[in-house]
Amino acid sequence: MIALRLLRISLHLFEGLATCALLFPLVGSETQRRLVSRWSHKLLALCGVSVQISYVDGVTVAPRALIVANHVSWLDIFVINTLQPCRFVAKSDIRSWLLIGWLCEKAGTIFISRGRVRDVRHIYQGLVTSLRAGEHVAFFPEGTTAVQGKLLPFHANLFEAAIEAGVPVQPYALCYVGIDGKLHPAAEFVGGMTFMQSVLAILKAGRIMARLTLLPVIQTEQHSHRRELADTSRAAIGRVLEGG
Numbered sequence: 308m309i310a311l312r313l314l315r316i317s318l319h320l321f322e323g324l325a326t327c328a329l330l331f332p333l334v335g336s337e338t339q340r341r342l343v344s345r346w347s348h349k350l351l352a353l354c355g356v357s358v359q360i361s362y363v364d365g366v367t368v369a370p371r372a373l374i375v376a377n378h379v380s381w382l383d384i385f386v387i388n389t390l391q392p393c394r395f396v397a398k399s400d401i402r403s404w405l406l407i408g409w410l411c412e413k414a415g416t417i418f419i420s421r422g423r424v425r426d427v428r429h430i431y432q433g434l435v436t437s438l439r440a441g442e443h444v445a446f447f448p449e450g451t452t453a454v455q456g457k458l459l460p461f462h463a464n465l466f467e468a469a470i471e472a473g474v475p476v477q478p479y480a481l482c483y484v485g486i487d488g489k490l491h492p493a494a495e496f497v498g499g500m501t502f503m504q505s506v507l508a509i510l511k512a513g514r515i516m517a518r519l520t521l522l523p524v525i526q527t528e529q530h531s532h533r534r535e536l537a538d539t540s541r542a543a544i545g546r547v548l549e550g551g
Contacts, residue, residue, distance in 0.1 A: 309510050316353050316506070320406040322346075327410060340392040347388040351517070354509050356382060356483075356494075358389050361520045363547070369477045369524045371441055373434075373469040375540050376479040377458055377548065378447035380496040381505065383481055384411065386517045387445060394437055396430065396446035396465065407502070431468055438472035445479075448537060452497050455482055455490040458548060461541045466533035475524035478540045480547035482518050491515050520547050 323346050331339055351358060368391045376383060384395055394415040401408050401418065412418070419430055437444050448461035469476050483494035493512035496505045509515065522543045525536060 309507070312353065312510050313506070316350070317406075319346075319350055319353055320410065323350075323410050324406065343388050343392040344390075347385040347392075350385055351382065351389065354382070354506070354515075355513065356386075356509070356515045356517055358386055358517045358519060360390055361518065363520060363522050366477075366521050366523045368443075368521065369475060371438070371474045372443065372477040372524055373438060373466070373472075373474060374443060374445035374477050374479060375448050375461075375466075375544075376445065376481050377544050378449050378452045379455055379481055379483060380452060380494050381407070381502065382483070382494060382496075382509070382517065383447070384416075386481065386519055387479060390519065390521075391443055393443040393445040396434070396444070398451075431465065434465060434468035435472045438468060438474050444468075448540070452495070454495050454497055455492070456548070458541065458545050461537040463533040463537035466536040466540075469536065470527045470533060473527065475526050476536055476540055477524045478522040478543045480518075480520040480522065480544045482548060484516050484518060485512070486514055486516075522547065 326342060326346065330342070334342075348358075374387070374391070374393055376387065381401070384397070387393060394417060395411070396417045396419055397411065398419065401411055401416070417430055417433060434444055446465055448463075448465070449459040450462050451459070453459045466476065483491045485491040491512060493508045494515055494517075500508075525539050525543070527536065
């Protein structure tokens with residue numbers, strides 16, 4: 308059963324490769340976003356992961372914003388993409404993952420190397436340009452994944468891009484639960500776990516629900532310093548996770 312599901316996931320990944328290579332060059336950005344959203348939905352379904360979206364105070368996806376979220380798993384990118392396909396900033400390690408890394412790159416993911424100041428400066432300018440152009444850009448300010456129930460400190464550097472571009476920050480809170488409603492550890496991609504070990508853990512876990520909560524935007528003109536934006540975003544996400 309696991310082998311058959313792995314085969315289906317592999318075929319879906321190859322379908323994504325073909326779509327990026329053959330179809331993306333022929334269609335506009337709006338069609339590309341629809342394709343990314345639909346492909347992400349199917350990938351999660353093949354992994355046994357459903358998505359539940361909640362909106363705090365009736366908020367919706369901001370038309371222009373820097374999106375930030377807590378980071379639990381490689382699944383996070385695809386969960387967010389089901390709702391709002393984004394350009395993600397992610398660790399350069401992901402680029403080397405078989406098939407997934409290439410797909411992320413073709414979907415517009417921006418890869419950053421740890422500890423390379425020159426990379427951060429170059430990426431920062433690219434973020435400002437993308438945000439000013441109206442693109443949705445997302446990153447995980449913890450800088451790495453964490454076990455559920457533990458929210459790491461937020462790095463503030465890239466929040467500066469929202470201030471310079473004049474767009475708000477919209478926090479998203481993410482958690483993964485089982486059928487009992489409790490946090491499901493199988494979704495966690497932490498420590499020395501490999502990508503394949505994570506996939507197998509998810510497939511063996513049964514049904515998992517990804518809960519994605521959209522929070523009200525934080526206006527950058529009210530927070531003139533990136534550290535304020537980072538702390539305010541972290542506090543907002545923390546309140547949801549503690550309550551969920």
